[in-house]
Amino acid sequence: MSDKQMNEDEVVGELRSGMTLGIGGWGSRRKPMSLVRAILRSDLTDLTVVSYGGPDVGLLCAAGKVKKLVYGFVSLDTIPLDPHFRAARQAGAIEAAEYDEGMVFWGLYAAANRVDFLPLRAGLGSDVMKINPDLRTVSSPYGGDELVAMPALRLDAAIVHQNRADAQGNAEYLGPDLYFDDLFCMAAERAYVSCEEIVPTSELGQVHLATVRINRAHVDGVVAAPNGAHFTSCEPDYGRDEMFQRAYVEAAGDPEGWAAFSRRYLEVDEAGYQTAVAELAAGAEVTR
């Protein structure tokens, strides 16, 4: 059985500028942030990003990595709006394909099932049809309603974060929601799973086998990334780092603040990032 363990930089080494990249998680929840940070450090550019967007989208926009964004929303959950995403949109800096969030699901599902489109009601009557002029409707061959033909969102690569995985790519989520991580993997040519801990296969599924929802047939690389979803949540291993998220948003407010944030947290490797995060948390303990 092949050992698919890699580190973040090796994953990035398999990606190419101009690719369509799917990012798992939801809003500011269980995002593969250590992989996103590795992309930020790389010379990758012109990415088309498909995401239930959170700070992954904001950070990639801030770094100028995004050519086109495919999304239903971008939100930090406890803070409704991501400042970098807004700035990029308001500057007209990125192409945008904004869909109903159920349409994004259907697009991924179509890609995962290797069909060109799937029909749904969402989008009809809304300006989603106008801002995505390539969208088509389809008549029911059985005499029913004419519906939106949501095109498959085929991905060149997907990155997702799970709680546990084995070295072969079987992966387990232990929190309340898988989100759409399995579909991102199945919709992609190549899929990379980061996880809190790589464990022997026999240690997966101890709570219930139904938590092992991503299997090795869809996974090309496994990355051990403890605290790798930080500062997004990764229940039950850790919650969202609300203090850090506020610092991220505040820093985005002015160029000097963002430069300082970048120096401390982004222009360092993953170990440097985690050290800086630990120092920030320790400082907060002292002042408390």
Place this chain on the structure above:
Amino acid sequence: MSAPTRAEVCVVACAEAWRGAGELLASPIGLVPQVGARLARATFAPELLLSDGEARLVAGVWPVGEAPTSYEGWLPFRSVFDLVSNGRRHVMMMPSQIDRHGNANISYIGGDFRRPDVQLLGVRGAPGNTVNHPTSYWLPRHSTRALVPRVDMVAGVGNEAAAAAGPGANRFHDLRRLVTNLGVFDWNGPGGTMRIVSLHPGVAREEVEEATGFELAADGEVPETRLPTDEELRLIREEIDPNGVRDREVRT
């Protein structure tokens, strides 16, 4: 029991959106609608399903801002999407703009889509919600900024747009009500336009008309929004919102 506040009147007006709904998921966005949905289930709509906003269906009554203690089901986002197209759901969303025909916008304001003046969340589930199941809206600050002649982007589909888009859009399209800090409205005016259903106690019709960016329909004398009962006030104040978060969303 002291007199009800404006926020408490709004809570009951939101709760009323789910009266008679039966066994479906009530999805309230915003603090006052959350209190309202829990109040509805604790009183006149016990069949409602409620989620914790994460991935669980919650049993019983629990205070806003606190973790529930008992659950009756699992509802990850994928199941919510299934439920949306299945139709057993009634959402109450918070629009940034809403217009005379019931189009609602949470995507962007000003400029054009390629380069908006103000980027908001994105359309989220509004297009799918509005063409699949009953939809109501909550607006904590009734103003001409929010109640506009025409929204900048149709995220939530209004009556005219649903009809124009054909049976696929119109079959399950069902706009119910808009609750604001000033009154209750629906879209049963001429041609499916917005109509005043009731005004909250102490609100003059002129005040509402001045705060609305288009002409509102009304059927003769406009009644007052009903007041909370003593039992409803007790539930709101002691069990559902003991910390008074509702007053942060609606100032008295």
